[in-house]
Amino acid sequence: MTVRVRDLDVSLGGRPVLQGVSLDVPAGSWTAVIGPNGAGKSTLLRAVLGLVASHGEISVAGRDVQSLKPRQRARMVAYAAQSPNLPVGMTVFDYTLLGRSPYIPHLGRESARDRAITAEVLDRLDLASFASRPLDELSGGERQRVVLARALAQQTSVLLLDEPTTALDIGHQQQVMELVDQLRLSDGLTVVTTIHDLTLAGQYADALVLIAGGRVAAAGTPARVLTRGTVERHFDARVHVATGPGGRPVLSLERP
Numbered sequence: 001m002t003v004r005v006r007d008l009d010v011s012l013g014g015r016p017v018l019q020g021v022s023l024d025v026p027a028g029s030w031t032a033v034i035g036p037n038g039a040g041k042s043t044l045l046r047a048v049l050g051l052v053a054s055h056g057e058i059s060v061a062g063r064d065v066q067s068l069k070p071r072q073r074a075r076m077v078a079y080a081a082q083s084p085n086l087p088v089g090m091t092v093f094d095y096t097l098l099g100r101s102p103y104i105p106h107l108g109r110e111s112a113r114d115r116a117i118t119a120e121v122l123d124r125l126d127l128a129s130f131a132s133r134p135l136d137e138l139s140g141g142e143r144q145r146v147v148l149a150r151a152l153a154q155q156t157s158v159l160l161l162d163e164p165t166t167a168l169d170i171g172h173q174q175q176v177m178e179l180v181d182q183l184r185l186s187d188g189l190t191v192v193t194t195i196h197d198l199t200l201a202g203q204y205a206d207a208l209v210l211i212a213g214g215r216v217a218a219a220g221t222p223a224r225v226l227t228r229g230t231v232e233r234h235f236d237a238r239v240h241v242a243t244g245p246g247g248r249p250v251l252s253l254e255r256p
């Protein structure tokens with residue numbers, strides 16, 4: 001499903017946060033939204049979900065997201081927030097099962113299929129042995145993977161991930177990124193993720209969108225966006241950019 005954003009404006013607390021943001025994410029592709037702290041990346045994802053009031057056009061598969069009922073939208077778009085409030089005392093399994101809510105009839109119960117999908121997602125994320133553990137007894141990285149598990153259990157065609165790897169060790173970073181990429185290739189998932197690790201962004205995404213000061217400052221292939229000059233200008237960082245496998249950029253910090 002294609003995600004299309006046109007001339008998006010969002011104000012929060014009376015202050016403009018996004019101004020004139022446009023982006024096109026073709027069906028089955030992966031776009032990474034990058035940018036400095038406070039640039040408006042999370043706000044962009046939240047606007048696509050209809051969680052914040054916005055002006056402009058946001059459509060998924062040609063349908064205006066504002067016109068969709070929450071249940072309809074939840075069958076099309078899943079979202080893993082950066083640090084959501086997790087219900088105290090709830091188990092990993094029951095939290096992940098919440099991802100099946102859009103498919104469970106009102107006043108009904110989950111089906112055996114819903115439970116099987118939940119168990120399979122936990123298994124794929126190395127979380128099967130955590131299924132009966134309460135969320136509040138997990139480490140930061142374990143919690144982050146459970147939040148992703150809930151989004152994957154939703155089995156949508158569009159996946160919005162807000163900083164999905166920040167709390168993860170390098171092995172779990174790879175596992176999560178590879179799993180998402182595998183789902184993209186096998187099921188045609190459309191992925192939009194915010195991410196601070198620019199090399200990781202460039203390794204997995206087809207396109208990068210750099211947001212700075214609430215506007216799109218650069219967009220295009222990783223090699224086009226991740227240049228020394230662009231990174232210095234918008235992140236105030238001195239980096240060396242090498243060409244890695246597949247021509248994708250690899251960034252390292254340069255000491256002054």
Ligand SMILES: Nc1ncnc2c1ncn2[C@@H]1O[C@H](COP(=O)(O)OP(=O)(O)OP(=O)(O)O)[C@@H](O)[C@H]1O
Binds near residue numbers: 012039040
């Ligand atoms: N509810 C709110 N009310 C007022 N301002 C807000 C609100 N939520 C976010 N902001 C402001 O909007 C701007 C963009 O925030 P956002 O979380 O989208 O940034 P971000 O690019 O995701 O940042 P980070 O990389 O630090 O996660 C920030 O200046 C933030 O302080």
